[in-house]
Amino acid sequence: MTTASSADHPTRRDFLFVATGAVAAVGAAATVWPLVSQMNPDASTIAAGAPIEVDLAPIAEGQDIKVFWRGKPIYISHRTKKQIDEARKVAVSSLPDPESDEQRVKAGHDQWLVVIGICTHLGCIPIAHEGAYDGFFCPCHGSVYDTSGRIRQGPAPSNLPVPPYTFVSDTKIQIG
Amino acid sequence: MSGPSDFQPTNPALKWIERRLPIMGLMHSSFVAYPTPRNLNYWWTFGAILSLMLGVQILTGVILAMHYTPHADLAFKSVELIVRDVNYGWLLRNIHASGASMFFFAVYIHMFRGLYYGSYKEPREVLWILGVIIYLLMMATGFMGYVLPWGQMSFWGATVITNLFSAVPYFGESIVTLLWGGYSIGNPTLNRFFSLHYLLPFVIAGVVVLHVWALHVAGQNNPAGVEPKTEKDTVPFTPYATMKDMFGVSCFMLFFAWFIFYMPNYLGDADNYNPANPGVTPAHIVPEWYYLPFYAILRSIPNKLAGVIAMFGAIIILAFLPWLDSAKTRSSKYRPLAKQFFWMFVVVCIGLGYLGAQPPEGIYVIVGRILTVCYFAYFLILLPLLSRIEKPRPVPNSIADDVLAKSGRKSATMASAVIALLVAGGLFAGSVQDARAEDHGASPPGQKWSFSGPFGKFDRGALQRGLKVYKEVCSSCHGLSYVAFRNLADAGGPGYSVAQAAAFASEYKIKDGPNDQGEMFERPGRPADYFPSPFPNEQAARVANGGAAPPDLSLIPKARSYKRGFPMFLIDFFTQYQEQGPDYVAALLQGYEDKAPAGFNLPEGSYYNKYFPGHAIKMPKPLNDGQVTYDDGSPATVAQYAKDVTTFLMWTAEPHMEARKQLGLQVFVFLILLTVLLYFTKKKVWANAH
Known part of the structure; x- marks a missing residue:
């Protein structure tokens, strides 16, 4: 790069150049951090994503509601006895994404299915109470989910995810 | 070439x-x-500095546009949300806002350098004219950018500048309506200014490419003003010019960082922290400092059209410089008369800048007219005349001769360049301070604040007590609408835990809805909620308070200021004093007097306050001794209340102040290290070139 004739102190010169280059590189890397970090959700978005409470009392058996949490639709289904039985009859090992119905609901609240209503294929919203398994049917590319929200047929690779939630009381859940 | x-x-x-x-x-x-003259001094590094600034402005600007909302009702708030909520948003905004000033500062040095060394002379006329075009584009871009935060100065600056076009005979009104997209400045204006503010920097970048192209065709001018003849006169651009430029850039970044981290509001106007109000013009409308000389020329001419022509003419005349100055000798170093008049011209420009910030009355107008005449006389009379009568000193035979001749006294040049840069920076920067020539009452006494200075931190106790004072006293009339309850648990804030902030929030009733029945309802506050405002709308606030709506307090210590005057504003630049706002707020709260002085005509429903501009304030004395009970044993006095609530409001105005100063320290340590290393690297690289 340079033709500087400081052959007397080649090591000292090299050290200076390397040190300057290294410090400049560290500075450049540190500058990139805030420029990228600003793309993450800002503080108000994070605060707005706080847990929400949902009252289950008005949902009759066989009905379901859609609520939004962090901008995502959450299906809350009050399943009938028949639907629960259907979900539990099937051999878990035969499923594309093996998971038992018991793993997907809270013990003692077997009738309540809470899933994030976003198709695991490419993010469309499946329609409830449709499809061959009485669960969810995604109109975009034909993925079919059962009454436990598990993928049974179609291009989606995995089951509808269960959001973090807890029962505050028998008729109230907190999502998040 | x-x-x-x-x-x-x-x-x-x-x-x-x-x-x-x-x-x-x-x-x-x-x-x-690329061969570059070997005798270039540090004034030539401003080309690289300007390239950097253009890059910085485009990069931070593109990022800010990701978070900004160009709508008249939302713009001001969205800027506040960038500063408060976006990760490093405060940093990006400070860089972009003070970056504009740094860009102009650098371009003025770059232009004066061209003027001094005759860089506009044959064969560099097109290069120079492209530079004038870039400068004009920069002015347009800077102006439109200043409108975007939609504060009081944004709004009224936009009004005044767009009205310049109404001076055009016959078509004036139509042009202004076209610019506004309405019958007055409003949302359409803001939207188009945003669009153009995004576009123009890329146009600038395009013209910069032409500028650099023209430069590489004609070759760089140099302090001796003689063209390179042999290889001995030049050195390769890399590593010689690159290392020198990088060292120059690094020094400039130190100067820049001083503003970003320690004086972010020094160059701004406090009034721009008040949201745009089409019904009230600020007492003194002043543009940003970089337009002040031209603003002074505009105001010096009593005729509207002539004033506008003079103002634009003052810029356009630069494009004709290559033909106005026909002297054969380029560099003023060898022109004894031109050199002296150049420095006088610099003083005239700074003088005009100072006058542009003064109220247009009395002596200021007269001096303004004299300097305006001087400005034009320099170009139209002096330069043409000098090129005919001046006897220049002999120029060196070659650049190599020039380098040999001055190698004895070269070490002083850099030091003097840096000193000159700092002083000029202080002066330029300082001239804007007088822009805040509000007609305030007595100057508020300076207080000692825990948050002042480069290591300042908020006093947690004061923040907590101040919150109590706000809640029990101020909040009955004043909102705090940019502050959310969750902020009470933020780092650098009053130091509450998340649970405490949630508990504090739950004491408030927040209006929410509509619910499934389509009705609005009230629920307990959550951390994500903002402090509720005491009045549903401005009209309600007005009617309940004798006609004066109590301002929202979120930004008040940054939105209020008072005139510091000369030379205090210069000293403030070095001492980092920027507590005019808190001093004023604390003084106002204690400035009530039971009886107006004899002869003062106090209007009905007003109260006398020593520090309020005009002294007649609609707010009754808000604080009395013993009114708020403190749990920590602090004295329950008005002085203590005032100090605590002002500290609290300073935090609400700038919740990330501690992060700003902390990061500033790290950046300074880094930049000083880098600058020192670059200095020695540059010296090593150049060791064999002299």
């Missing part, structure tokens, strides 16, 4: 590309092998 490059990559893949698109050869011949 760089001929066709003989650069050939060795890597076969790069070779393949190079044969089809010789871009590496272009880069090599333009920025590596």
